[in-house]
Ligand code: TXA
């Protein structure tokens with residue numbers, strides 16, 4: 001393969017997908033590695049290209065709520081309320097699946113995750129393709145998700161033929177996932193759509209995966225890690241920790257809200273004040289840190305509510321424990 005071409009043509013991408021090929025596509029959250037969700041060969045290609053184990057199910061993307069719910073059975077009122085409030089948008093719903101939905105897609109589970117993306121290019125593509133597109137994030141397994149075509153090329157450029165250009169992703173982190181296949185809705189992955197927003201629509205508290213005793217398969221302990229060692233440190237310890245790593249000869253990057261002494265670390269980047277802005281930029285920042293070859297990245301734990309909850313979740317998965 002000669003490397004991936006970037007196209008702006010939705011029609012060209014649809015032709016590729018109809019032929020059973022895999023295309024990287026923009027969504028409002030992150031870029032996805034898309035294939036025809038009704039074509040098992042295309043689904044297999046997605047797993048191969050991504051290097052993803054077969055026991056991690058994929059999210060299926062649709063142009064409309066009606067089509068998305070057509071892939072499920074026994075759709076609960078909570079699913080309808082969430083879809084009405086947040087679709088098209090960065091929310092995935094896990095439904096009990098129709099019997100004909102491929103086990104490859106769902107990793108053999110009786111449920112399927114569905115989403116109606118709001119990105120105009122993703123929407124146009126789904127309309128043009130006239131079907132459902134399975135798409136995990138378009139990164140190598142366990143690496144951070146791509147939020148631009150440049151990131152996709154870096155990770156998968158030699159394994160893909162076509163990337164559909166859609167500009168930088170507005171949301172920047174993966175969709176919120178709610179399991180609506182159980183008696184009560186359960187949060188499986190925090191995201192841009194916050195607990196507070198969903199609870200106000202549902203008019204009741206959401207269960208969390210641990211409280212309900214369930215686990216989302218494919219929730220890997222390390223899932224979104226950069227190449228550098230990332231540590232979460234409190235704001236008042238960060239300069240001391242940076243100084244210690246620097247003394248060991250490490251190139252240290254501090255990402256924090258307050259400036260730190262210029263001798264403590266090789267570089268300091270400021271955390272954007274608006275958590276939504278931080279979400280949009282977090283993966284790009286981690287990739288830039290790798291490109292600049294920092295050995296160590298120190299940052300603080302975001303406040304655990306609103307979009308901060310999704311940021312805290314992603315950073316916790318990327319972080320290592322500090323050495324004694
Ligand atoms: O924002 C997003 O969701 C992006 C864009 C491309 O849509 N996609 C994405 O896909 O993040 P991926 O494959 O990287 O993450 C999908 C997550 C995994 O954690 C997987 O375990 C969960 O969705 N998932 C998929 N199907 C599921 C199911 N039937 N039950 C429970 N969890 C499921």
Ligand code: MG
Nearest residue numbers: 136137145174
């Ligand atoms: Mg992913």
